[in-house]
Amino acid sequence: MKMIPFKNYILLAVLIVFFSEPAEAYIDPATGSMAMQILLGGLAAAYLFLRERVNAFFYTIKRIFFGNKD
Amino acid sequence: MSRAASSYRDPEGFVSIEDERVFRYMDSKAYKDFLDANQEGFLNRLVQEKKLVPWQSKDIQLEKTGPYNNVVQLHRLSFISYPYEWSFQALKKAAIFHLDIQIEGLENNVVLSDATAYNVQFVGTEPIFIDHQSFKPYSDGEFWKGHGQFCEQFLNPLLLSAEVGIDYNGIYQANVDGIASELLLKVLPFYKKLKPALLMHLVVPHSMSTKRTVAKKTQTRKFSKNSYLALLKTLRSTIDGLKPKIKGTFWSGYADCNNYQDSSFQEKEKFISDFVQKTQPPILWDLGCNNGYFSILAAKNGARSVMSFDFDLECLDNLFLKAEELNLNIQPLLFNLSKPSPNIGWQQQERQGIFERRNATSLLALALIHHMRISSNIPLDQIVGYLTKLAPSGVIEFVPKTDSKVQELLMLREDIFFDYEQQNFEQLLLSKAKIIERCKINNSDRTLYWYDTR
Numbered sequence: 001m002k003m004i005p006f007k008n009y010i011l012l013a014v015l016i017v018f019f020s021e022p023a024e025a026y027i028d029p030a031t032g033s034m035a036m037q038i039l040l041g042g043l044a045a046a047y048l049f050l051r052e053r054v055n056a057f058f059y060t061i062k063r064i065f066f067g068n069k070d
Numbered sequence: 071m072s073r074a075a076s077s078y079r080d081p082e083g084f085v086s087i088e089d090e091r092v093f094r095y096m097d098s099k100a101y102k103d104f105l106d107a108n109q110e111g112f113l114n115r116l117v118q119e120k121k122l123v124p125w126q127s128k129d130i131q132l133e134k135t136g137p138y139n140n141v142v143q144l145h146r147l148s149f150i151s152y153p154y155e156w157s158f159q160a161l162k163k164a165a166i167f168h169l170d171i172q173i174e175g176l177e178n179n180v181v182l183s184d185a186t187a188y189n190v191q192f193v194g195t196e197p198i199f200i201d202h203q204s205f206k207p208y209s210d211g212e213f214w215k216g217h218g219q220f221c222e223q224f225l226n227p228l229l230l231s232a233e234v235g236i237d238y239n240g241i242y243q244a245n246v247d248g249i250a251s252e253l254l255l256k257v258l259p260f261y262k263k264l265k266p267a268l269l270m271h272l273v274v275p276h277s278m279s280t281k282r283t284v285a286k287k288t289q290t291r292k293f294s295k296n297s298y299l300a301l302l303k304t305l306r307s308t309i310d311g312l313k314p315k316i317k318g319t320f321w322s323g324y325a326d327c328n329n330y331q332d333s334s335f336q337e338k339e340k341f342i343s344d345f346v347q348k349t350q351p352p353i354l355w356d357l358g359c360n361n362g363y364f365s366i367l368a369a370k371n372g373a374r375s376v377m378s379f380d381f382d383l384e385c386l387d388n389l390f391l392k393a394e395e396l397n398l399n400i401q402p403l404l405f406n407l408s409k410p411s412p413n414i415g416w417q418q419q420e421r422q423g424i425f426e427r428r429n430a431t432s433l434l435a436l437a438l439i440h441h442m443r444i445s446s447n448i449p450l451d452q453i454v455g456y457l458t459k460l461a462p463s464g465v466i467e468f469v470p471k472t473d474s475k476v477q478e479l480l481m482l483r484e485d486i487f488f489d490y491e492q493q494n495f496e497q498l499l500l501s502k503a504k505i506i507e508r509c510k511i512n513n514s515d516r517t518l519y520w521y522d523t524r
Contacts, residue, residue, distance in 0.1 A: 032251075032279030033217035036302070039278070040270055043302035066390050 071095075071135060075419035076188070083203050092146045093130070095138035100203050110179045114481035120189040121171065121201045123147065123191075129408040129450035132516055142202065145482075148353060149429055151414060152186040152421055153223065154243035155403045157312040158231050159385035161238075164190040165224035167197040169306040178298055185216030187223035188421075189246070194375065195390055211220065211292030214301060221271055225305070228312050229272070230254055233262050235315035239404055246415050251276045267308040301423060314387060322361070322384040334511045338365060338467075341509045341518050342434065345465050346371040355379065355461060358438035362389035362402065368434065369398040379405035379432070408446040425460070433457065433464035436518075440469040443490050444479040450489040451498050456497035458502040463522040468495050472515045492517065 077084040081099035086093045096104060107113060116122035123167055125142045154160055168190060172182055182204045189201040226249035229240035251272050255263070264272050265516050341519055346354070346368045350373065354366040359378035362385070369376045379388055379398055384400040385467055393400035405411070410424045442448045456464060469476055470492050471485070496519075499505060503521040510517045 004324045021202055030215065030218040032275035033221070034213055034273040035278035036270065037213050037217065037297070040274060041297035041301060043270070044304045045294070045297045048303060055521070067491055 071133065072458055075417060076415070076421065078416065080183075080203060083417070085144075088132070090146065092144040093132065093503045094125070094137070094142050094144055094202055096140045096142075096203060097137040098140070100106045101140035103206045104202055106207040107180045108174075108209075110178055112175065113202070113205060113264065115124050116199065120193075120196065121167070122202070122304060138386065144200070144202070146147065147191055147193065147198070147200070148375065149158070149401070150191060150260050150422075151401070151403055152243075152411065153190075153227070153248075156192075157383045157390060157402060157404065158237075158338070159387045159390040160195070160402070161187070161224065162228055162309060162312060163195070164192075164197050165220075165228065165309050166306060167199075168220070168224065169302055169309070171197050171199060173299065173302050173306070175205070176208060176302065181206055181208045181214075182216055184221065185220035192401050195394045200377075208295070211294070213293045214298055217271075217301075218275065219248075220305075221275070222250060224248075225271055225309065226251060226254045228309060229268070230257070231314050232312040233258060233268075235317070239383065243411065246348060248419060251415075261397035265485050267304070267317055268428075271305065271308075273451075282305070285357035314384075317384060317445070319320065319382050319384045319435050322382060322388065327487075331513050334513045337509065338436075338518065341507075342367055342436075342465060343371045345432075345520050346373050347508075349372070349432055349463060351430075351463075353377065353429050355428075355430035355433040357405070357407065357433060357435045357460075358441070359389065359402070359434075362392060362400065364396060364434055365389065365402075366392070366396065366422050369393075373432075373504050374399065378402045398510055407441075410450065428460050430461035431463070435464065436467045437469060437475070437516075438488070439466060439495075440473075440476050440479065443487055444476065450487075450495060452497040454502060457521050458521065462524050463506075463520075466499070466521065468517045468519065470490055470515045 071086060074085040074087055077086075080100075081097075083094060083096035086095060104113075112123060116250060117124045124522075125144045127140075127142045130141050130143055153164070156164065164187060166500075168182075173179060183206050184204055186201075186313050187202060188402065189196050189199060192198070221430050227242055230236050230238045230241075230249055233280050234254075236257065240346065241249055241253070255276060258268070262268060290345070342364055348369065348395075350372045353370075353371040354376045356362070356368065356376060356378045358381050359365050360382070362378050365376045365378040378386070378389055381403070381404065383404065386404060393402070403414040405424055411421075413422045413423045413426065414417060438452075439453050440455075442453050443450055451461065456482075457464070471477070471480070471490065496505070499519060499521055503523040505519055506522050507520040508517055
């Protein structure tokens with residue numbers, strides 16, 4: 001999946017917040033949910049992946065400096 | 071066969087209540103999905119962990135109707151509560167519970183077909199799932215169909231409370247289906263909308279809800295299981311981090327300065343403990359429970375389950391956490407006696423009023439009726455009539471006009487409450503019930519009455 005660069009993400013966020021249109025009542029609210037999953041579904045997975053990597057990195061650093069206590 | 075009024079949405083099956091027993095009727099497709107979802111024993115495990123209501127399909131002598139030729143009998147819960155009666159901590163716990171079932175389910179190739187909060191119930195402070203027909207086998211590439219509903223029924227109300235400081239209960243009750251994203255977006259401060267989780271679950275879905283071209287793409291695109299799981303897990307951690315805005319309501323500090331000296335309070339405690347020990351109530355309703363001191367006392371003295379009602383959500387939240395910590399079978403719920411939960415929803419039968427759901431064998435109405443009479447202007451005969459109809463036995467505390475708490479209520483208004491006299495109260499109570507015991511509290515003007523209508 002193609003990643004959105006961080007600064008573009010912020011720009012996109014601001015644009016969406018500013019230019020949100022009101023929803024039409026006769027449209028199923030699930031439409032927006034589906035669209036979000038297509039657009040941003042990969043972001044959550046990427047975030048979890050990165051978080052795991054960052055945690056693993058700090059865990060390694062901690063082990064180097066303080067030894068393996070746990 | 072009497073189809074439950076709330077069970078009309080899914081054409082593949084419905085719930086029916088017959089002679090106090092609960093059955094689920096399913097057509098062949100729904101039943102096959104149910105069996106497939108349990109192929110690896112996932113649903114059995116949920117039952118063992120008390121996360122799903124037990125079911126059984128043996129020896130059911132029922133007439134099968136039309137396409138609904140598969141019936142299972144479900145364990146009946148003694149009380150059905152609604153999300154608009156839950157305080158923040160309860161709704162948050164239900165939301166996390168729902169996501170945990172979905173995460174565990176997806177790891178076992180099982181998904182939920184919807185995300186309605188009404189499918190979660192509570193036994194004490196422990197959530198339990200009640201809809202067996204929601205479980206479906208996972209199809210490769212499918213989207214999370216219940217996302218929009220999850221947001222409206224769980225996430226948005228929690229955000230309204232945590233991010234804006236507005237209690238969701240009244241709006242939730244009026245809309246029945248939760249809090250619409252549109253409403254939340256109107257009241258959220260701009261900078262809060264930029265939070266990644268809110269952008270993802272609120273702003274983007276809402277802004278895309280009219281984009282038909284994008285919607286069409288969902289028919290051809292696939293959603294990876296990895297992304298589906300990540301969506302659930304990140305949403306779980308977002309909800310886990312939500313806290314109600316601390317308000318310090320008047321009532322949350324009320325009991326700490328109540329009107330008893332230590333010895334008098336012990337006398338009141340003893341009377342309530344005796345009542346509970348002697349009657350061993352299966353279901354006790356504590357009305358106007360405040361911080362839940364007497365709910366806890368009752369639960370510790372033999373009340374098998376306690377339903378604790380108050381209109382102060384902060385008191386309910388504190389009690390929810392306390393009951394959880396002490397592992398007591400206490401369920402705190404919102405109930406404003408002058409504005410009880412009504413019959414509401416489709417045909418005004420979908421969600422029942424609180425009086426229609428009454429199941430108490432006993433009640434406690436301690437330091438309550440002076441508020442009903444003076445603050446809510448309810449005539450005394452109606453108060454006595456209502457309380458004695460709510461439960462066949464109980465303890466009612468009479469707080470006379472000479473008490474300083476009543477004096478405070480009367481301070482800025484004319485005393486038009488001529489019926490609010492102890493002698494009149496006793497006569498009214500005797501017209502509805504026997505008085506088993508009464509206890510005039512020493513060093514106070516208050517009296518406790520143990521009544522029984524049987």
